[in-house]
Amino acid sequence: MFETELIVAFVQAAGTMALTALAFGIIIRTAFSPVQKSMIIGVLFSFAAIFAMLTPVEFAPGIIIDGRGIMVGLGAAFGGIPAAIIVSMSTGAARLYIGGNGAIAGTVGILLAAALGLIWMKMSACNKRPKFQHLLFGGAFISLQFFAVYLLPIELANKLVMSVYPILLPAYITSAVVLGTLIERERKLIESARKLEAAANTDALTGLMNRRGLEISIASTQQNSGKVDSVVVFDLDHFKSVNDKYGHEGGDQALVSFATILKLNARETDVAVRIGGEEFALFLRDTTAKQAATITKRILQSVRTTPIHSNGRSFPVTVSAGVSQFWAKDTAYWQAIREADQALYQAKNNGRDQMVQATDLVAA
Template identity: 30%
Template structure:
């Protein structure tokens, strides 16, 4: 391989890397479920390898060099096991279909590089980190792609080993260093953005969504109720005698009580329900597709779970109870504010009736 060919190959890898990074950034930003994200990333890496194979450096008829090994070695890290299998299957099948003297060896090398990349994920992170050391190691690991030489006639294999091994390794190492750096930077950037979004939407004490998140979700439920007739309910919950807890044991214990109550609520409600800190010791819960009677059942489960749990502070068991108001919405009236006020009034009735009880409001 001439120097000009190496430069051309690196430029192609650079262009492909930019495309892959942009597409990968879109995938990790928009696809939430881990398995689906892995599948999408695997399809992306596989497509990148196919595009690279369609614009290769032809070392001799039927023998090509492209960026597939660079993408494959990084697939286990950024696409996961499922994504790696998808990417390897796509690249291996495409290389075999391209034909030529190196078709079989090329397909085998795809599988071997993918396996080597997956094996590298078992190396403890504290030993190699996520920087250039890991990228260099992965770049060197692409030497496993040279398995293709075993499937070639001895004279061709020895000629390629002497003339092309060093340039190919150099291009692979540089490509892995470049692509890994770009992917890692994008991954960290998305992670930072998500962390900032999480801080802006989660109550720091209870780790529950805040009032803003609840309002957005309630607005969506109101729209569903209005357009499709889907009911939903709202639960308002207040810790009984919370001021006494703070006065007796201190505000740090009061914070622990709220945090524990939030944990118990999370364990009791469905994943589709949204429990949010509404203010002070008040917690509001949105239950989509739930009528008032069913919401009252959920509220009673929450009340019982909290009543049954003792919070141990300094060897002393603190008994905590809550009062709960429930209000339901149907397609005839989807006013969120009125529903919350109805739940709040029901909560007040629960408190005046003796606390540690559930009251159901009239339909909003």
């Protein structure tokens, strides 16, 4: 009778695990920081573990058996250290509150489950890509927390191990495989969605952000406390002639070469974009037009001294540039691009291979 009740309890826990996996997928899709996600995962698995304790199987007065151990262990494994702390502390507190003869042993088992989950995470890197054999091992490894029952009288502990562990071990292994597989499925779906999103927002030839990606980036950019930003718009000079003389492969190589130079000169906070065709833009955070001009001159010089190699031939290219600055708090990105674009065309009219600032147009 006891064995049947125990099996039913673990089967019921499987439903909780499925819901937990779905909630886990929602959490890792959010824009929270890794630490925040870990803490939320800790809360999630805490609820799952405490819920498991609401329908326990009583082995003896004050001695309850349920699925909390695997919930705590997997919460620590898939959530990391912050999750391990939260799930072990909250579940341990709940077990002490329930009380009974097994309260101390049960609480120690909870702490041990969290520790074993963390160790398993380090051993198998299950927080990244848990393989089937790692999941099998993880379930068996976390089940060792059950041996905290030896804090009870030895005869009672031996009886518990002989009666419960043969059922608990396969239940833990099955739980680890099921929950780990569900979580891995969620991760793969998220990774696929992110790859598709990145592909849609990235220029395939140069690897820079494209115009669509720029629009999304601008829409999601928060105000920058009134600091000055700058934008530089670039255009490869005589690009049609390059295509005509060296073919589209030569033209593509020129675009890739310039994109590489942009990346090398962009800081981590800057955004390099291929707007379309031979036109590029570089958004410079917390940068005045004067500072942007210095960066732009360096880029133009680098382009002049970097020959393009295609089909066994080498040829030079140059670029023209227009610079505009704006107050970030106004988020006037598109207006700044238009002003920089006007300055760019003035640079081309002035003879190309040079830079013009939008303020020079106003002054003129």
